[in-house]
Amino acid sequence: MITAAMVKELRERTGAGMMDCKKALGETDGDVEKAVEYLREKGLAAAAKKSGRIAAEGLVAAKVEAGNKKAVLVEVNCETDFVAKTDEFKAFVEQIADAILQDSPANMDELLQVKAGAGTVGALVTEKIAKIGENISVRRFELVTTGDGVVEAYIHGAGRIGVLVEVSGSDNVFEVAKDVAMQVAASRPAYVTRDQVPADTVEKEKEILVAQALNEGKPANIAEKMVAGRIEKFFKEICLVEQSFIKDPDMNVKKMLEQKQVKVLRFARFEMGEGLEKKENDFAAEVEAMQKKG
Numbered sequence: 238m239i240t241a242a243m244v245k246e247l248r249e250r251t252g253a254g255m256m257d258c259k260k261a262l263g264e265t266d267g268d269v270e271k272a273v274e275y276l277r278e279k280g281l282a283a284a285a286k287k288s289g290r291i292a293a294e295g296l297v298a299a300k301v302e303a304g305n306k307k308a309v310l311v312e313v314n315c316e317t318d319f320v321a322k323t324d325e326f327k328a329f330v331e332q333i334a335d336a337i338l339q340d341s342p343a344n345m346d347e348l349l350q351v352k353a354g355a356g357t358v359g360a361l362v363t364e365k366i367a368k369i370g371e372n373i374s375v376r377r378f379e380l381v382t383t384g385d386g387v388v389e390a391y392i393h394g395a396g397r398i399g400v401l402v403e404v405s406g407s408d409n410v411f412e413v414a415k416d417v418a419m420q421v422a423a424s425r426p427a428y429v430t431r432d433q434v435p436a437d438t439v440e441k442e443k444e445i446l447v448a449q450a451l452n453e454g455k456p457a458n459i460a461e462k463m464v465a466g467r468i469e470k471f472f473k474e475i476c477l478v479e480q481s482f483i484k485d486p487d488m489n490v491k492k493m494l495e496q497k498q499v500k501v502l503r504f505a506r507f508e509m510g511e512g513l514e515k516k517e518n519d520f521a522a523e524v525e526a527m528q529k530k531g
Contacts, residue, residue: 238267239259239262239263239267243262243267243269244258244259244262246269247261247262247269247272247273247276250269250273251273251276251277251368253276253367253368257276258272258276261275261276276367277364277367292314292315292316292371292372292373292374292513293314293316293510293513294314294315294316294317294318294320294321294509294510295312295313295314295315295321295330295376295396295509295510296312296313296321296326296327296330296396296509297310297311297312297392297396297397297398297399297507297508297509298310298311298313298327298330298331298333298334298392298396298399299311299334299390299391299392299399299400299401300331300334300335300337300338300390301388301389301390302338305387305388305389305411306382306383306384306387306388307338307380307381307382307383307388308338308380308381308388308389308390308401309334309337309338309378309379309380309381309401310378310379310381310390310399310400310401310505310507311330311333311334311337311375311377311378311379311507312375312376312377312378312399312507312509313326313329313330313333313373313374313375313376314373314374314375314376314509314510314513315369315371315372315373316371316372317371320369320371321396322395325369326365326369327396329361329365329373330396332353332354332361333353333358333361333375333378336348336351336352336353336358337351337378337380338380339351339352340352341380341382342380345375345377345378348375348378349362349375358375362374362375376513377507379401379505379507381401381403381503381505383403383405383502385405386403386404386405386406386410386502387403387404387405387410387411387414388401388402388403388414389401389402389404389411389414389415389417389418390418391415391418391419391421391422393419393422393423396509397508397509398422398506398507398508398509399422399506399507400418400419400421400422400504400505400506400507401418401504401505402414402417402418402421402501402503402504403501403502403503403504404417404499404500404501404502405499405500405502406494406497406498406499406500407497407498407499409497409499410499413493413494413497413499414499416482416484416493417477417490417494417501417504418504419483420477420480420482420483420490421477421504421506422506423483424477424480424483425506426474426475426476426477426480426504427475427476428475428476428477429476429477429478429501429502429503429504430476430477430478430479431472431476431479433476434472434475434476439468442468442471443464443468446463446464446467446468446471447460447461447464450463450464450467473489477490477501477504478490478491478494478501479491
């Protein structure tokens with residue numbers, strides 16, 4: 238006989254719906270262990286079906302090891318903002334970040350094989366897809382390890398933007414690192430200094446600027462001179478140290494760093510969902526579907 242207590246236990250262990258648990262126990266003659274396997278098998282099939290759906294919501298999270306010598310930035314996507322805000326999803330993302338810090342995978346393929354809980358990260362993702370009912374994917378991660386410097390993290394907008402910065406320098410290095418991380422979050426630089434900008438990127442920008450000047454009716458010789466000034470503006474937009482410092486726009490970041498005797502070695506910036514296509518939801522249809530599920 239299948240009891241309410243058995244159904245409750247199965248729900249707690251698997252996170253599956255009540256009717257699914259009841260059916261699983263019926264199919265396995267009340268054997269809870271076999272019912273867990275049954276639901277996992279069904280969950281895996283469901284997860285495969287959901288994997289084609291667009292996952293353009295989610296969270297960016299960061300974790301820094303004690304001592305600030307190692308840190309990770311990770312983006313995990315789901316389908317809806319509602320799921321992204323749940324404690325379960327937040328804990329799941331944190332578990333992924335912990336796994337990366339623990340094992341230092343070199344790429345996404347290695348990450349999916351990293352141990353997490355009773356299995357691997359890949360298995361954990363599949364289980365969450367089955368339990369939550371949305372497509373979920375670990376989109377990307379950045380792992381930073383430093384020798385002489387320190388790594389600091391900053392998360393903005395409840396997991397919408399995340400930044401890691403590696404810096405070295407004076408006694409107030411942590412305070413400066415936090416300021417730099419906020420700068421990166423707000424101003425979106427692509428490089429630390431202009432000498433890091435690829436030559437072909439600079440040349441392409443010059444070509445665009447020359448074309449713009451010519452289209453404005455400027456003679457070729459004047460257009461060339463205009464480009465010199467406009468390319469400087471380009472560098473000030475994309476190079477961290479040349480940007481105006483957000484806390485004191487009268488100086489640039491380079492001057493602030495010199496005053497504080499701190500050097501920025503590198504940074505990473507993730508903005509949740511950047512570059513991903515987001516589906517347009519029919520809210521009424523979504524509510525109706527949720528009611529049918531319930």
